[in-house]
């Protein structure tokens with residue numbers, strides 16, 4: 001990711017939070033073309049290399065659902081209960097999430113050691129692609145504070 005994109009996110013994310021909130025509260029499927037949202041998502045991710053960032057993996061514990069537990073435990077050669085005891089806890093919303101932040105599976109160079117079997121929440125983060133954009137409007141404001149890509153997607157969308 002370019003230094004310009006990263007610096008702009010760091011300097012402006014807090015002050016633009018209320019602008020994004022107002023923009024998204026007035027946003028509906030009718031007033032942003034879904035193809036345009038997808039185009040902006042692809043444009044920003046062509047400029048952002050997640051391996052230069054990993055801010056999500058270092059700051060937001062992902063939800064790990066039952067299917068994730070089955071898949072990851074098998075990959076690690078653990079029993080599901082042992083995997084849960086070792087790596088997960090139940091948060092205040094009742095979701096099972098990774099116990100450790102930064103994530104215990106984050107490796108040197110920001111690679112994920114369980115990439116092929118990573119939780120669905122990690123696969124879908126930051127929920128701005130395809131049809132996901134409109135289903136997660138409230139989340140985008142929050143995520144703009146952690147994810148430079150979400151920040152720049154919202155900056156570009158609200159300029160139009």
Ligand code: SF4
Nearest residue numbers: 057103105106112122
């Ligand atoms: S499981 Fe992998 S992708 Fe998910 S938070 Fe951990 S390191 Fe990141």
Ligand code: SF4
Nearest residue numbers: 050053054055056147
């Ligand atoms: S915070 Fe956003 S830009 Fe950074 S690694 Fe995660 S998804 Fe990629």
